[in-house]
Amino acid sequence: MNIKESPSGVVVKTASGYEAFLPHPLPPHITWNMALVTTLSKADRILGMLAREGARLPDPHLLIRPFVSREAVLSSKIEGTRTTLGEIFVEASGGSVERSADDMQEVRNYIDALDFGVARLAEMPISLRLIREIHEKLMNGVRGSHATPGQFRTVQNWIGAPGSTIATASYVPPVPADLAEVLKDFEAFLHDHTLPPLVHVALCHYQFEAIHPFIDGNGRMGRLIIMLLLIERKVLPAPLLYLSAFFEASRGEYYQRLYQVSSSGSWLEWLYYFLNGVALQAQDVLSRTERINQLLTEWRAQVGGKVDSIPQKLLVQCCANPYLSAKLVAEQYDVAFTTAQRAIETLEELGILFKSAGDKRNRMYCATRIMAILDEPTLMEHDGL
Numbered sequence: 001m002n003i004k005e006s007p008s009g010v011v012v013k014t015a016s017g018y019e020a021f022l023p024h025p026l027p028p029h030i031t032w033n034m035a036l037v038t039t040l041s042k043a044d045r046i047l048g049m050l051a052r053e054g055a056r057l058p059d060p061h062l063l064i065r066p067f068v069s070r071e072a073v074l075s076s077k078i079e080g081t082r083t084t085l086g087e088i089f090v091e092a093s094g095g096s097v098e099r100s101a102d103d104m105q106e107v108r109n110y111i112d113a114l115d116f117g118v119a120r121l122a123e124m125p126i127s128l129r130l131i132r133e134i135h136e137k138l139m140n141g142v143r144g145s146h147a148t149p150g151q152f153r154t155v156q157n158w159i160g161a162p163g164s165t166i167a168t169a170s171y172v173p174p175v176p177a178d179l180a181e182v183l184k185d186f187e188a189f190l191h192d193h194t195l196p197p198l199v200h201v202a203l204c205h206y207q208f209e210a211i212h213p214f215i216d217g218n219g220r221m222g223r224l225i226i227m228l229l230l231i232e233r234k235v236l237p238a239p240l241l242y243l244s245a246f247f248e249a250s251r252g253e254y255y256q257r258l259y260q261v262s263s264s265g266s267w268l269e270w271l272y273y274f275l276n277g278v279a280l281q282a283q284d285v286l287s288r289t290e291r292i293n294q295l296l297t298e299w300r301a302q303v304g305g306k307v308d309s310i311p312q313k314l315l316v317q318c319c320a321n322p323y324l325s326a327k328l329v330a331e332q333y334d335v336a337f338t339t340a341q342r343a344i345e346t347l348e349e350l351g352i353l354f355k356s357a358g359d360k361r362n363r364m365y366c367a368t369r370i371m372a373i374l375d376e377p378t379l380m381e382h383d384g385l
Helices: 034-055 065-078 085-092 101-120 128-139 176-190 197-211 218-232 244-249 251-264 267-303 310-320 326-333 337-349 368-375
Strands: 009-013 019-023 323-325 354-357 364-366
Touching: 019 176, 019 197, 034 197, 034 267, 065 085, 065 101, 065 218, 065 244, 065 267, 065 310, 065 368, 085 101, 085 323, 085 368, 101 128, 101 218, 128 176, 128 218, 176 197, 197 218, 197 251, 197 267, 244 251, 244 267, 251 267, 267 310, 267 368, 310 323, 310 326, 310 337, 323 326, 326 337, 337 364
Parallel strands: none
Antiparallel strands: 009 019, 323 364, 354 364
C-alpha cells in the first residue's frame, strides 16, 4: 500500500507485517468556497427537476423499473459482470438468453436488494443492521456467496490488480479488530443530518468504500447506499438517480478520486467529482424520462380507445420493459392467448412494437424506440452539459 501519511486517516502496521488504512471518523473539515457552493447548487437544482418529473409519471412504481434495471446492470458491470440491459428485459419477459446464469443472478440480486432496501426504509432508518440485511439479499446464491452474506468480515481483504497479494495491494482497509469501532462511527454519521444531503451522501460513500466491511460486494453495496440515503433524506421520492452509470463511464477517475481522499485528503476534489456526477446523471435520467413520457403520450393518442383496454395497458408495460410476448401478456392480464396476440398486433401495425426473436408461440416483441432511449450511452460532460 502506497499510503504513508494522510489527513484522512492513519496507517496501521499490523503484527503480520502489512499496513492497513484506518479512516478518521466523519465529517472531515471542508473548506467551503464558491466553486463548491456553485457545484452543489447545480446538482441540487437538476436533482429537484428530476424529482418533479418523476412525480409526474403516470405509474411511478412501474415506470422506474427500467432505470432500476439499468442501474443494476451498470453497477454489476463495474465489478466485471457482463450482462446487458436487453438480456435482463428479455429474461424478465419469459424469453431465453445465453448469458452466464451467475451474471444474470447477480443483476437480479441487485434489483431485489434495492427493492428490499427501499421497502425497509418505511420501517427503519439506514443502519448497520439494514446494510447487513441488504448485503444478504445482494450476495445470496451468487459468486462470492461463500463470503458470509449479511455478515461483516472477520478476515482481512485488500484492493489491487488481479494477482496482487496483501503485500502488493494498492489499498488495504481496516483490520478486522478495528472494524467494530469504525463501523460504529460510520453509523453515527449516517444519522447526522447537519450537512447538505448531497455532501452527506458523498462522504458516506467514500467512508463505506474505505472501510470495505464485507469480504465481497462492497462496491455494489456502497452504490446501493447512495440511492437509499437520497430517498431517506427525501431528496428523491423514489429510486430515480443511478450514479453507477457515471462511475462506470468514468471508472478510472472514480477509483482515483476515492484513493486520493485516503492518500492525501483530497475531499474537495472528491466532492466536485461526486456532485458533478449527480448533476450529469440527474440530467441524463431527466432526458430519458421526458422522452419516454412523450412517447407514451403520442402512442396513447395513436392507439385510442379506453385507457383500460389491453393495447393501452401494454403501452405502459412497454415503458417498464420494452420486451413482451403474447404468452406473458395473456398470463399477466388473464386473457386468452389470441386476445393478447391481437393487442400486440395492433401495436405492431402502428409501428410501436417489432418482432424480436422466438418461435410463433413464444415470439418476443420489442418497443425499439423505448429500448433505444434506455440503451443510450451515459451523458457525460463533454456531450454538452
